[in-house]
Amino acid sequence: MTAKTSLLTPDARTKRRNAAEARFRLYGLIAVAVAVIALAGLLVSIFGNGSSAFRQTTLHLEIPLPEDKLDKSGTRDLEVMKKVTTIGYAKVLANALEAQLDAQGISVEGLKSKDISKFLSEEAPATLRNQVLEDPSLVGQKITLELLVGGRIDGYYKGRVTRETALLDKNVSTAQLDLADALKEMGLLHTSFNWGFVTAPDASEKRPEAAGLGVAIIGSFYMMIVVLALALPIGVATAVYLEEFAPKNRFTDIIEVNISNLAAVPSIVFGILGLAAFINFAGLPQSAPIVGGLVLTLMTLPRIIIPARAALKAVPPSIRAAALGVGASKMQSVFHHVLPLAAPGILTGMIIGLAQALGETAPLLLIGMVAFVRDYPGAPMEGFFDPATALPVQIYNWTQRADPAFVERASGAIIVLLIFLLAMNAVAILLRRKFERRW
Amino acid sequence: MTLGMVFLILAALALAGFFLGRGRALAVAGGDARRLHSLPSYFGWQAVLFLALPALGLTALAAFGGVLRHPATGWVALGLGVIGMGAALWNTGTEVRARNIVETCVKGLLILSSFIAIATTLGIVLSMLFETGQFFRQYQWTDFFFGTVWQPNFRGGSDLGILPLLWGTLYISVIALLVAVPIGLFAAIYMSEYAGPKFRSFAKPAIEMLAGIPTIVYGLFALITVGPMLRDYFAQPLGLGTSASSVMTAGLVMGVMIIPFVSSLSDDIINAVPQSLRDGSLGLGATQSETIRLVVLPAALPGIVGAVLLAASRAVGETMIVVLGAGAAAKLSLNPFEAMTTMTVKIVSQLTGDTDFAAPETLVAFALGLTLFVFTLGLNVLALYIVRKYREQYE
Numbered sequence: 127m128t129a130k131t132s133l134l135t136p137d138a139r140t141k142r143r144n145a146a147e148a149r150f151r152l153y154g155l156i157a158v159a160v161a162v163i164a165l166a167g168l169l170v171s172i173f174g175n176g177s178s179a180f181r182q183t184t185l186h187l188e189i190p191l192p193e194d195k196l197d198k199s200g201t202r203d204l205e206v207m208k209k210v211t212t213i214g215y216a217k218v219l220a221n222a223l224e225a226q227l228d229a230q231g232i233s234v235e236g237l238k239s240k241d242i243s244k245f246l247s248e249e250a251p252a253t254l255r256n257q258v259l260e261d262p263s264l265v266g267q268k269i270t271l272e273l274l275v276g277g278r279i280d281g282y283y284k285g286r287v288t289r290e291t292a293l294l295d296k297n298v299s300t301a302q303l304d305l306a307d308a309l310k311e312m313g314l315l316h317t318s319f320n321w322g323f324v325t326a327p328d329a330s331e332k333r334p335e336a337a338g339l340g341v342a343i344i345g346s347f348y349m350m351i352v353v354l355a356l357a358l359p360i361g362v363a364t365a366v367y368l369e370e371f372a373p374k375n376r377f378t379d380i381i382e383v384n385i386s387n388l389a390a391v392p393s394i395v396f397g398i399l400g401l402a403a404f405i406n407f408a409g410l411p412q413s414a415p416i417v418g419g420l421v422l423t424l425m426t427l428p429r430i431i432i433p434a435r436a437a438l439k440a441v442p443p444s445i446r447a448a449a450l451g452v453g454a455s456k457m458q459s460v461f462h463h464v465l466p467l468a469a470p471g472i473l474t475g476m477i478i479g480l481a482q483a484l485g486e487t488a489p490l491l492l493i494g495m496v497a498f499v500r501d502y503p504g505a506p507m508e509g510f511f512d513p514a515t516a517l518p519v520q521i522y523n524w525t526q527r528a529d530p531a532f533v534e535r536a537s538g539a540i541i542v543l544l545i546f547l548l549a550m551n552a553v554a555i556l557l558r559r560k561f562e563r564r565w
Numbered sequence: 566m567t568l569g570m571v572f573l574i575l576a577a578l579a580l581a582g583f584f585l586g587r588g589r590a591l592a593v594a595g596g597d598a599r600r601l602h603s604l605p606s607y608f609g610w611q612a613v614l615f616l617a618l619p620a621l622g623l624t625a626l627a628a629f630g631g632v633l634r635h636p637a638t639g640w641v642a643l644g645l646g647v648i649g650m651g652a653a654l655w656n657t658g659t660e661v662r663a664r665n666i667v668e669t670c671v672k673g674l675l676i677l678s679s680f681i682a683i684a685t686t687l688g689i690v691l692s693m694l695f696e697t698g699q700f701f702r703q704y705q706w707t708d709f710f711f712g713t714v715w716q717p718n719f720r721g722g723s724d725l726g727i728l729p730l731l732w733g734t735l736y737i738s739v740i741a742l743l744v745a746v747p748i749g750l751f752a753a754i755y756m757s758e759y760a761g762p763k764f765r766s767f768a769k770p771a772i773e774m775l776a777g778i779p780t781i782v783y784g785l786f787a788l789i790t791v792g793p794m795l796r797d798y799f800a801q802p803l804g805l806g807t808s809a810s811s812v813m814t815a816g817l818v819m820g821v822m823i824i825p826f827v828s829s830l831s832d833d834i835i836n837a838v839p840q841s842l843r844d845g846s847l848g849l850g851a852t853q854s855e856t857i858r859l860v861v862l863p864a865a866l867p868g869i870v871g872a873v874l875l876a877a878s879r880a881v882g883e884t885m886i887v888v889l890g891a892g893a894a895a896k897l898s899l900n901p902f903e904a905m906t907t908m909t910v911k912i913v914s915q916l917t918g919d920t921d922f923a924a925p926e927t928l929v930a931f932a933l934g935l936t937l938f939v940f941t942l943g944l945n946v947l948a949l950y951i952v953r954k955y956r957e958q959y960e
Contacts (some may be wrong), residue, residue: 146852151854154759157755160748161768168786360681361678387942390875390941536785544782
């Protein structure tokens with residue numbers, strides 16, 4: 127006999143209604159669960175694909191720099207030495223690697239000399255060349271460098287390339303993988319944190335292992351400076367005017383409706399505006415952070431004005447009345463008392479608006495920021511007009527390339543982007559926690 | 566002179582001007598600030614404003630005239646600024662109402678700032694109208710609005726019918742709403758009516774995080790995870806298609822993206838329904854779910870419809886998810902596992918790369934943009950209208 131807690135025996139209808147209640151509740155729980163699982167799936171997919179972008183395989187190589195190859199004249203004259211292209215340096219590298227293999231007694235079956243020369247990244251000769259041109263006295267000596275290996279070899283240590291896929295892939299041979307294993311055993315090949323990913327510029331289609339986010343991060347940073355410098359004063363000024371000074375008439379009504387509508391305009395429309403107004407009409411350069419910053423400013427403005435107005439509205443009227451009562455002008459009461467009290471709320475809204483602007487892609491595509499840029503933009507003010515890319519656009523760019531190694535790079539770049547966004551939002555939350563006042 | 570130098574010099578001059586202005590005012594008053602009409606610092610601010618306004622105004626004009634980087638611009642801006650500052654310093658005396666001058670200037674600046682929002686809208690509308698007009702001069706508007714073939718050809722003779730793009734846009738948006746509305750609504754109901762504070766404090770930020778993730782991230786998610794998964798487990802076994810990018814891929818991922826829009830707006834609206842209505846219903850013996858279905862939701866309906874319309878306008882205007890997830894082929898087809906394309910994708914593809922702003926193939930992007938703008942604006946205005954008109958007033 128089970129213990130009964132109630133004397134009531136539910137009839138069929140009550141049971142049905144209770145079951146419906148339980149079902150309804152379950153639907154709600156399922157909906158929340160689906161949303162949370164979708165978030166988790168998204169993050170797992172991105173982090174799973176992208177975390178390996180932060181590690182990179184490099185080869186520790188001793189390179190003799192023969193004078194007869196790199197500087198035939200023997201004058202160490204830079205102009206003469208520049209005539210030796212990366213192809214010449216690639217040969218030097220291949221010879222160095224072969225010599226090292228002989229010296230260490232490593233022999234791999236079926237390894238052709240082409241495999242050896244293709245073992246290193248195409249970026250490696252350029253690295254060496256830059257090093258030599260920077261210090262011509264190195265020629266004739268022996269130097270040791272950490273050089274990038276090819277994208278496929280790198281992928282071998284990240285699980286992207288296996289011996290089975292290598293058989294089908296004309297860009298890598300199993301002999302190269304054997305060579306990699308042998309070098310790894312000797313301790314010459316190792317995987318370490320990939321600083322180049324965060325600092326290096328983008329690289330061409332053929333060398334995903336060298337592609338980095340340096341230019342994109344600077345470009346995004348410049349755009350954020352422009353947005354901050356323009357959107358904060360303009361946004362706050364608009365909010366102050368509408369909230370504190372504007373008479374209630376038809377005209378201010380239009381402005382208000384207009385702002386709330388602008389907040390809902392698709393971002394790509396702002397890209398079209400930027401293209402038509404800033405590039406075609408005003409003649410500003412394409413791909414420049416200044417144009418991106420202006421477009422993002424216009425896009426972010428309503429998203430700053432709305433929380434700023436809410437923050438101003440939250441300051442109680444007694445503060446204004448007290449200021450006016452001791453003889454302050456209207457302007458003084460606003461700028462000396464109301465605005466400082468509303469500042470935390472305004473700043474929080476500003477940071478969240480900036481974070482949204484940082485992740486925005488579509489309008490930037492239209493103003494030419496998709497271009498392939500390898501040169502870092504210059505120092506501020508002039509640098510705002512140099513071509514650059516932005517973080518989200520760089521991600522888009524990498525998704526459009528054929529080599530699967532770029533998927534890893536794109537996901538890694540998203541991790542960098544998400545870290546920036548997380549940091550900004552954390553600052554916003556901290557600000558709110560620390561300074562929020564309830565009146 | 567570089568622009569950076571101009572700004573640095575201006576900043577230095579402004580600093581100097583402030584102290585000069587203040588010092589001069591004090592000197593005029595013989596060191597006794599009470600004899601001045603305005604506080605001495607207002608004379609300082611007057612100097613700063615008279616320096617900065619002409620200089621920065623000229624720079625802004627130069628930016629729009631396309632001569633921002635002309636070497637003379639900086640000199641002229643500085644010259645104007647110095648003249649203005651001189652005028653401000655000259656305009657110093659015990660009877661001068663510096664505070665009123667400064668406050669009038671500041672108020673003017675505030676009004677000017679609030680004009681920028683209007684100027685933006687005007688800029689959007691005018692720039693697109695102008696280019697769309699150019700487009701319709703070269704291409705029949707009937708062919709654009711009623712054409713069923715989209716086949717741009719940069720050598721001329723293109724078919725630029727909007728219908729396949731409109732169809733793709735609507736198809737994807739409908740799928741996205743079918744995902745987002747039930748999930749978002751039920752999540753909102755659960756969180757506002759059932760969940761305890763502990764569950765809420767975890768689930769609400771998690772769902773709102775979905776709104777903070779940039780769309781390019783969703784796009785990549787669609788491209789590398791959802792697309793291949795749908796292809797391998799649904800489309801290919803069912804024989805419906807072999808493409809990883811499809812209407813379904815983009816629709817599902819976009820649905821996830823707009824869940825938080827539906828849920829957080831609905832959450833607010835449901836919370837705004839007064840407790841007395843619930844208490845009345847529960848007191849009559851209704852279960853909690855019956856109360857929600859028959860009392861709370863009807864009361865919140867206008868707001869929820871508004872939220873759904875706003876979500877729909879987000880879905881229609883979304884770009885990166887469809888660029889990466891939906892494909893590029895303009896098709897009129899019912900199969901959700903086939904790649905289709907949207908207006909936003911075509912705006913991007915027609916306006917990136919080498920573009921010739923005289924060709925209809927490029928100009929069509931502006932017509933598409935205008936259509937998109939009108940479409941989303943219509944949805945937003947409708948949403949606002951419904952919310953305002955049918956909102957229940959509780960006191």
